[in-house]
Amino acid sequence: MSPISDPTERAIVNGLQGGFPVAPHPFRIAGAALGLSEGETLEGVRELVASGRLSRFGPLWNAEGLGGGVCLAAMAVPAERFEAVAELVNAHPEVAHNYERTHALNMWFVISAERPERIAEVAAAIEAETGLAVHLMPKTREFFVGFRVEV
Amino acid sequence: MLDATDRRLIAATQEGLPLVAEPYRELAERLGLEASDVMMRLERLLAQGAIRRIGAIPNHYALGLTANGMSVWDVPDDEVAEIGARIGALDFVTHCYERPRHLPLWPYNVFAMVHGRTRGEVRAKVAEIAAIVGPAARAHDVLFSTRILKKTGLRIAA
Structure with missing residues (x-):
């Protein structure tokens, strides 16, 4: 199995x-x-x-190390609008990952851009398109982790 | 910091290395470079932190690690450094960050990502974190992902 x-x-x-x-x-x-x-x-x-068990094999590029910006963002989306809002959010090419999660803040996505200033612009555009607040959660500190996943 | 050749190298490896015995030489041929130049650039980009690491990038879902819990913690600001270091040292935590609170909606300032085969396994690991953090954690929660709405890799134009 x-x-x-x-x-x-x-x-x-x-x-x-x-x-x-x-x-x-x-x-x-x-x-x-x-x-x-x-x-x-x-x-x-x-x-x-x-077989897809590895997403790929090679370098893991670090957007921030390349001079770009990455920021986690969260929104509280009413259930009845969830699909429509997901479509609006995902339509932005700067939105890299987007997950539905179990919380009042139920939509969590990563905005990734070559110019760090672009992050606030994308967040503002999503707020204008959806009428909902985008809560930006930039990392203020990163703690060392062993990156291994054991199988 | 990046020159045009670095950018071509990034674009050429975003989907991974060529899976052949001499991947750097193959890459160099595709880019019209010398293998030694490709290797020197990769070493420099690793040293600069532009490359986090080179190797297998697991697909957690396909490997059976389908439960993905974002554990979040409200700890005193002046204890974040020490607590974050302790959480990050746990081998099942794949990311650990400090982020700003968004009160009153969001009281949490430390995020630790935990992967497991089941939600029960993730919850047991979160309980381990709770035991390590102790009373310094004023509140915590685990947000499970119920659906991937979008997932793409880093995209850098050549």
Whole structure:
């Protein structure tokens, strides 16, 4: 029933969420650390990506590190308007992720833009289009986390 | 900070690396660069923090981690640094941030994302956080995602 049953795949998911080498034969080096051959590692990664269990394999770019802006935002949307408001919010290309959540603030999305000033503009546009308040929740501090998800 | 070649490199890797034995050489060929130049740029972008990490980007849902709880905490401002560090150190917390309160609607100032196979598993992990934070947490809540309304990756034009 587990989406990962193969030990090679488990080793890759648990062991390769970061630190993939920048070297001519990175799969050989990364595989050696997991007790896998270059071919097994490469095949395993291909299979995990092809099946959608990895969203992708490669660099995780940091929008803020690239000089852009990212901001979490939340709205309290009346149930009867939820679908229509979701459509208006999602129509903005700067809205990257949008989740429905269990709270009076029931719509949570991330605004991501190359120019940080753009975030307030997008929030204002959404407020004008929907007539609802957009609560911006910028991170004021980030705490170190181990990024690993165990499978 | 980024030159035109960096931007082309970002655009070319947003969907991931080429899954071949020599991915950086393959990438260099596609971009008309030397493999050594591609590798030097990636090392620099990692050092600058423009790349957080290189490796497997898990799809939590497809891996069976379908319960995704945003735990939120109201802790005294002068204790945020210490408490945030303790929460972030837990291996099941994938993100931990301080954010502004929006009173009276939103009293919480620390966010910690917790993934699990079931809501029960997430709640048990949130209880672990509560035990670690102790009475400093004046209130907390867990917001489960009930639906993904949109999900796209970072988009940077070349």
